[in-house]
């Protein structure tokens with residue numbers, strides 16, 4: 001598969017703009033159209049689609065049909081390499097390990113599974129400590145032996161995937177069903193969002209895997225928090241650590257992280273349609289290399305929306321139409337040449353960005 005070479009982060013903003021061609025963000029996010037449509041999950045929602053780390057052409061999606069599919073986009077034609085089966089109910093979430101050799105998945109069947117991406121083998125099945133539906137998962141970014149899961153009984157658990165056991169001191173209770181999780185890049189802060197509208201921050205102890213509850217933000221009482229994405233800095237112009245949140249409020253929210261306990265301050269919001277579906281959003285991976293900074297989100301209007309977080313007026317820079325159901329998740333590959341989006345009817349579209 002084809003890996004991405006990352007540009008040197010130490011170069012100046014001017015030099016990086018020159019590399020990016022000094023084009024406007026809307027030009028940067030012009031799409032040449034659909035590259036491929038995957039329909040192996042049609043009829044059941046695909047809540048999560050993710051490109052592998054540092055990889056241009058490998059993609060996975062999980063479905064409420066109970067399976068996860070691994071897809072290869074090149075060589076043409078794109079193919080479904082394998083389908084991971086074993087969960088007995090819908091797969092709510094999954095994540096790639098840093099080296100892409102392992103996937104973890106969480107399911108409504110109250111188990112998490114560890115898979116070998118190479119041959120699709122299920123390495124381990126781990127029951128949720130509370131026997132509850134599992135709704136989300138994320139790898140500890142520095143120690144991939146640890147995964148955090150969120151469940152329907154309001155708990156987050158740090159799981160040691162080498163042993164299949166929960167880590168002592170690594171559990172904590174939220175105010176509702178845990179729908180979203182995100183670590184900061186160094187893995188020292190974890191945010192978890194629930195279906196009652198709260199986001200909690202936790203300090204993560206690297207040596208022991210213990211969680212310490214730090215701050216609570218009520219985004220909006222009663223509005224499910226369906227997505228959290230952390231970013232250490234948004235752009236060369238805005239170097240604050242930031243958090244992107246979807247919370248069924250018909251807008252995408254951008255927060256600034258103001259201290260090392262994960263306290264959040266609302267910076268701005270962008271209009272989308274989201275009142276009930278588990279819509280997710282992301283920061284664009286290469287945004288620091290061009291003028292402005294961009295975020296992408298699903299929406300219940302069946303479109304993929306792009307916003308420039310630095311532009312005061314007319315923040316909407318692009319909108320992709322092609323889905324025929326609410327768009328639930330989006331993922332860029334590592335060089336941003338391809339964007340994948342998934343929807344509530346199970347369709348996954350891969351879009352090709354115009355290369356200048």
Ligand SMILES: *[C@@H]1O[C@H](CO)[C@@H](O)[C@H](O)[C@H]1NC(C)=O
Nearest residue numbers: 142143144145146161162163
């Ligand atoms: C993960 O666990 C394995 C053995 O179970 C160990 O060899 C490896 O060093 C651990 N990795 C980290 C990052 O702790």
Ligand SMILES: *[C@@H]1O[C@H](CO)[C@@H](O)[C@H](O)[C@H]1NC(C)=O
Nearest residue numbers: 145160162163167207208209
């Ligand atoms: C996870 O399990 C491995 C293997 O038993 C162990 O070496 C490691 O210390 C555990 N990690 C934590 C944080 O408990």
